[in-house]
Amino acid sequence: MTLADTAAELRRLHTAPELLQVVNVWDVVSATAVAALPQTRAIATASHSIAATFGYPDGEQIPVELMLDMCGRIARAVDVPVSAxxxxxxxxxxxxxxxxxxxxxxxxxxxxQLKPLADSVAAVTAAVAAAEAEGVPFALNARTDAFLRGRERPLEVNVADAIERGRAYLDAGATSVFVPGIFGEEVVAELVAGIGELKVTLIGLPGVPAPARLQELGVARVSYGPTTQRVALGALQDLATSLYDGGVLPEGIRPLN
Structure with missing residues (x-):
């Protein structure tokens, strides 16, 4: 299968009636562990987690060459589409x-990053044009930080801003619109109504409706960001604490590496 075929499949998964769940990974071994599951149809990298792996803080502090190298290693290690x-x-x-x-x-x-709308649309347009020039139907998930960076604003302002930006990004060629934040069913329904059914993607966090309900509400995709790495690190720290306290390794450890 060519990359164009893989990208077309990833775009199809965003428009399928079944909610696309992508479990975020940060290196080759985490990617292969998730990709080995029969339920996995695609995976996504988490920039925060990859940066942390190399000792960098989040927020484009990691050299782009290092980020892209890890994404490429992940993509070459699995047989499912990878969204970076x-x-x-x-x-x-x-x-x-x-x-x-x-x-x-x-x-x-x-x-x-809640930059002026014209600048943000220009970035989406450039990304879409670059993919078209490469002959790849790239699945661009254009993210708006209306909620993440607009915490001091009234809820209705953030909803309206996310909808305006989302529509603009779709018009510029994005496949879907990622609106991370913690909000309930009412806001999810407003976003879907304003941006479009099977066009909105969300992050799964405590307080966000469960995947089954997101599917009913017309959401296209849910991902989990850096929380997957935090769960893994928490399990490692808990194991270390147990061992330091005189415990032993548990039975049934799976040789995933």
Whole structure:
């Protein structure tokens, strides 16, 4: 299967009636562990988690070459489509998407950091154009930080801003619109009504409706960001604490590495 075929499949998964769940990974072994599950149809990288793996803070502090290299290693290690978290594009959204495609990436998140709408649309347009130039139907999941960076604003302002930005990103060629935040069914329904059915993607966090309900509400995709790595690290820390306290390794450890 060519990368164009893989990207087309990732786009199809975003529009299928069944909610697309992507469990975020951060290196090759986490990716292969998730990809081995029969339920896995696609996976996504978490930029926060990859940065942490190399000792960098979140927020485009990691060198783009290092981020893309890890994304490429992940893509080459699995047989399912990989959506990469490319943050805000590392200063050049078009070139970063072009380089990601060269690494075998089928889609990506691209965040707006709540920059002026015209600038954000220009970044989406550049990313879409770069993918088209490579002949890949890239699944661009354009992220708006209306809620993450608009915490001091009234809820209705954030909803309206997310809808305005989401529509603009879709008009610029994005496949879907990622609206991370913690909100309930009413807000989810407003976002779907305003942006479009099977066009909204969310992050699964405590307080966000369960996947089955998100599917009923017309959401396209749910991902989990850096929380998957935090769960893994928490389990490691708990095991270490148990061993330090005189415990032993549990039975049934799976040789996943």
């Amino acid at each position: 978290d490319l943050e805000a594009g590392y200063g050049d959204a078009g070139d970063t998407v072009r380089r990601a495609i060269g690494e075998g990436i089928a889609g990506a998140n691209l965040e707006d």
